[in-house]
Amino acid sequence: MALLQIAEPGMSAEPHKQRLAVGIDLGTTNSLVATVRNGIAVCLADETGRSMLPSVVRYGAEGDIEVGLAALRTQAVDPKNTIVSVKRFMGRGLKDVAHAETMPYDFEDSSGMVRLRTVQGVKTPVEISAEILRVLRQRGEASLGGPLVGAVITVPAYFDDAQRQATKDAARLAGLDVLRLLNEPTAAAVAYGLDNAAEGVYAVYDLGGGTFDLSVLKLSRGVFEVLSTNGDAALGGDDFDHRLYCWVLDQSSIEPPSASDARRLHMKAREAKELLTSSEEAPIHAMLSNGEEVDLVITRDQFAEITRHLVQKTLVPVRKALRDAGLGPEDVKGVVMVGGATRMPHIQRAVAEYFGQEPLTNLDPDKVVALGAATQANVLAGNRKAEDDWLLLDVIPLSLGLETMGGLVEKVVPRNATLPIARAQEFTTFKDGQTAMAFHVVQGERELVSDCRSLARFELRGIPPMVAGAARIRVTFQVDADGLLSVSAREMASGVEASVLVKPSYGLSDDEIAGMLQAGFEHAGEDKELRALREQQVEADRSIEATEQALDKDGALLSAEEVAAIRESIEALRKARAGSDGRAIKAGLDALARATDDFAARRMDNSIRGALAGHKVDELEI
Amino acid sequence: MSVDLSQDYFALFGLPRRFFIDDAALEAAWHELQSRVHPDRYAHLPDSEKRMSMQWATRVNEGFATLRKPLSRAQYLLELAGVDSGLETNTAMSPEFLMEQMEWREAVEEAREAGEMGELEQLHHRLRQHAREVLGGLAHQLDEARDYAAAADTVRRLMFVERLQHDIDEALEALEE
Numbered sequence: 001m002a003l004l005q006i007a008e009p010g011m012s013a014e015p016h017k018q019r020l021a022v023g024i025d026l027g028t029t030n031s032l033v034a035t036v037r038n039g040i041a042v043c044l045a046d047e048t049g050r051s052m053l054p055s056v057v058r059y060g061a062e063g064d065i066e067v068g069l070a071a072l073r074t075q076a077v078d079p080k081n082t083i084v085s086v087k088r089f090m091g092r093g094l095k096d097v098a099h100a101e102t103m104p105y106d107f108e109d110s111s112g113m114v115r116l117r118t119v120q121g122v123k124t125p126v127e128i129s130a131e132i133l134r135v136l137r138q139r140g141e142a143s144l145g146g147p148l149v150g151a152v153i154t155v156p157a158y159f160d161d162a163q164r165q166a167t168k169d170a171a172r173l174a175g176l177d178v179l180r181l182l183n184e185p186t187a188a189a190v191a192y193g194l195d196n197a198a199e200g201v202y203a204v205y206d207l208g209g210g211t212f213d214l215s216v217l218k219l220s221r222g223v224f225e226v227l228s229t230n231g232d233a234a235l236g237g238d239d240f241d242h243r244l245y246c247w248v249l250d251q252s253s254i255e256p257p258s259a260s261d262a263r264r265l266h267m268k269a270r271e272a273k274e275l276l277t278s279s280e281e282a283p284i285h286a287m288l289s290n291g292e293e294v295d296l297v298i299t300r301d302q303f304a305e306i307t308r309h310l311v312q313k314t315l316v317p318v319r320k321a322l323r324d325a326g327l328g329p330e331d332v333k334g335v336v337m338v339g340g341a342t343r344m345p346h347i348q349r350a351v352a353e354y355f356g357q358e359p360l361t362n363l364d365p366d367k368v369v370a371l372g373a374a375t376q377a378n379v380l381a382g383n384r385k386a387e388d389d390w391l392l393l394d395v396i397p398l399s400l401g402l403e404t405m406g407g408l409v410e411k412v413v414p415r416n417a418t419l420p421i422a423r424a425q426e427f428t429t430f431k432d433g434q435t436a437m438a439f440h441v442v443q444g445e446r447e448l449v450s451d452c453r454s455l456a457r458f459e460l461r462g463i464p465p466m467v468a469g470a471a472r473i474r475v476t477f478q479v480d481a482d483g484l485l486s487v488s489a490r491e492m493a494s495g496v497e498a499s500v501l502v503k504p505s506y507g508l509s510d511d512e513i514a515g516m517l518q519a520g521f522e523h524a525g526e527d528k529e530l531r532a533l534r535e536q537q538v539e540a541d542r543s544i545e546a547t548e549q550a551l552d553k554d555g556a557l558l559s560a561e562e563v564a565a566i567r568e569s570i571e572a573l574r575k576a577r578a579g580s581d582g583r584a585i586k587a588g589l590d591a592l593a594r595a596t597d598d599f600a601a602r603r604m605d606n607s608i609r610g611a612l613a614g615h616k617v618d619e620l621e622i
Numbered sequence: 623m624s625v626d627l628s629q630d631y632f633a634l635f636g637l638p639r640r641f642f643i644d645d646a647a648l649e650a651a652w653h654e655l656q657s658r659v660h661p662d663r664y665a666h667l668p669d670s671e672k673r674m675s676m677q678w679a680t681r682v683n684e685g686f687a688t689l690r691k692p693l694s695r696a697q698y699l700l701e702l703a704g705v706d707s708g709l710e711t712n713t714a715m716s717p718e719f720l721m722e723q724m725e726w727r728e729a730v731e732e733a734r735e736a737g738e739m740g741e742l743e744q745l746h747h748r749l750r751q752h753a754r755e756v757l758g759g760l761a762h763q764l765d766e767a768r769d770y771a772a773a774a775d776t777v778r779r780l781m782f783v784e785r786l787q788h789d790i791d792e793a794l795e796a797l798e799e
Contacts (some may be wrong), residue, residue, distance in 0.1 A: 019666070149666070179665045223653045316798065323791075382666035391657045417687070420661060420680045480676060481661040543668045593670045600671050604659065604678060611654045612636045 019149040021381035022140040023373025028087040028209030031055050033136040034374035041371040044143045057131045058082040059118040067135045076263040079104035081118045088210045089114050089125035091162030091506045104259035113506045126170045133174035150177035152377035154369050156211040157183035158231030158397050160443045161455050161485050162506040179380040181482040185215035186394055187372030188338040193219050200333035207341040210236035214318045216325040222390040228324035228416045229397045230317035237341030240307050244269040247306050252294045261288045276300050277343045304346035311350045324416050335359040340366050393418050403440035407449045412477050422478040433465040454505040460489045460498040536585040540577040557602045569595040631685035641764040652686040692757050693780050707774040723782050734793040746790045753783050
């Protein structure tokens with residue numbers, strides 16, 4: 001074998017040419033956008049110097065949309081049209097939403113993902129989240145001075161497929177190219193681990209506004225390997241606010257308050273909770289619209305007492321995650337605290353007690369996720385430098401299964417399997433001439449379908465007609481690095497690829513997304529064609545650059561004729577790209593992809609052999 | 623070099639094809655391979671390269687999962703040796719073994735119904751020790767004696783044990799909630 005220079009994929013050939021990318025922490029309560037500047041991850045601030053954007057969207061009667069602090073400040077005035085904590089609704093049905101009856105929204109009672117009626121019409125959580133992401137995208141572009149190559153968006157590790165897909169759809173609506181959905185605790189571990197050159201087993205305790213995650217990671221020589229993750233996708237700081245709010249109602253024995261009074265009292269509860277982090281007691285004072293006055297004081301101990309069950313609730317996933325990792329609390333070297341809610345002293349005490357050590361609080365629990373996401377975005381965008389030689393290996397948080405006879409679940413992909421992962425299963429037809437077949441995919445750990453999350457129903461079509469039991473249909477479930485599932489099917493005897501129709505249970509269909517994108521273009525007065533053309537031009541530039549780099553590094557793997565053929569395709573694409581015919585660019589892209597398919601395979605093979613070369617190849621028994 | 627990387631996980635990880643393996647070497651090879659094929663390294667590249675990266679990274683993870691656990695590693699070795707361990711159909715186990723299994727199972731059932739978490743954990747621990755002893759024998763059967771029929775029998779026994787451990791895990795989890 002000839003000695004070849006092994007190219008490191010993803011390393012920038014021109015270090016001076018920074019591709020603009022951001023990391024976004026799309027939080028329940030607050031959202032942030034961060035980027036890597038001069039090698040350091042920083043959160044980007046708005047024109048008033050604030051980096052935290054309250055995750056609040058207000059739809060105005062005049063067609064105006066407010067996002068952030070302005071919307072937060074007016075929430076008590078117009079609660080029905082001011083949406084807070086929309087993350088709790090992502091990929092969820094109405095019956096899944098806790099305390100829906102106490103919320104001031106006008107929910108539309110339909111199947112699938114919950115929808116809200118506003119003064120600007122019915123809105124899905126995906127559209128509402130897209131408004132938040134759009135503001136952050138614009139902030140990023142203004143700050144970096146150009147269009148973004150893409151973004152890493154963080155999600156709770158315990159988010160299921162529907163919640164992840166909803167997040168990705170929201171990013172698409174906001175005009176963001178998603179480089180990766182990154183789990184929040186993993187993002188925090190990257191920020192912490194790289195800063196502290198940490199090695200060993202770490203636990204990340206991430207209590208956000210509306211979600212709780214516990215991830216166990218092993219850090220060794222630049223590899224961040226998630227061993228297990230667990231959590232509660234409906235438990236967060238909001239629940240502590242709500243508990244305190246209920247206590248206020250109880251103590252002052254007020255009748256069920258109006259929607260705007262409820263909002264006002266919730267805000268007071270949150271302020272009191274935050275004050276209790278630094279003070280022994282906090283006053284709660286409010287004037288209600290009917291003239292009643294609320295005037296209470298709560299002590300830190302009282303607050304700890306009324307929310308003790310919530311703190312205990314977080315320890316259940318902690319135990320489960322450790323058990324799945326095959327570890328005990330004594331095996332954990334450090335506990336990284338993430339999320340504003342972990343500032344509460346009684347939470348820190350409970351965590352310290354469980355792990356037998358003080359948790360690590362030397363980083364800003366509000367910003368660490370965004371900073372980790374920015375670091376990852378910078379690398380994924382292709383700005384990797386030699387010293388960025390670290391790798392993330394994350395897992396799927398919940399098992400995937402198929403519905404079988406009697407409403408039981410057959411597990412297909414186990415929880416905590418390292419991503420990406422694929423599992424294939426074979427099925428057969430039970431009727432002569434059967435050409436279609438239906439599957440129901442669920443996610444969760446329970447035995448009964450009704451106790452798991454329904455993800456989607458898949459229908460296979462185009463199975464060649466055969467006698468019953470003769471067809472062998474191999475269905476492959478692939479979960480990608482974003483934790484998203486795709487399904488493909490093939491009839492093995494004939495080799496016919498069956499088409500897969502997906503009906504998401506709590507997601508939006510492709511048609512719905514297309515419609516929303518269209519409406520978005522019209523609203524923004526943008527030309528859809530023009531935007532599509534620009535996207536194709538960017539894609540063409542990216543492909544040409546990547547192919548030329550590959551030729552420079554690994555051209556030796558090709559014959560002179562093969563190199564010439566690829567160069568020809570590059571020139572053809574370059575010519576098409578200079579014009580304004582989107583279809584010609586698309587055709588040029590496809591042609592270049594075909595021309596380089598084999599080259600890419602050879603490069604990959606070569607790289608893998610390079611990995612082997614480091615080991616004792618001569619010892620192989622083949 | 624004519625190693626077909628798509629066929630043999632041992633070759634893919636640069637390990638000799640045997641039951642007894644160096645866990646640290648396996649893990650190091652896994653990290654090394656993923657650092658070259660993982661989708662994070664291809665996120666900025668054209669779709670065709672992303673697809674290839676995902677296929678390879680999936681395969682590398684599958685290989686690691688297969689080789690890491692002794693039971694699946696043994697099953698894989700038997701598969702490579704062309705021995706059908708008959709896991710689905712062949713349940714012709716010795717009466718002594720089946721009797722032993724039944725006793726284990728009854729003990730688990732009793733502890734589950736009585737809600738005895740400590741007892742369940744005890745059983746789990748004993749099963750683990752039992753499995754460790756059986757694994758020692760398996761290493762000999764596969765690597766020294768190359769008695770694949772006997773190894774297939776041992777693999778079937780271990781599958782019983784694993785299923786039982788899984789049941790205990792589920793019972794413990796249910797009791798916790």
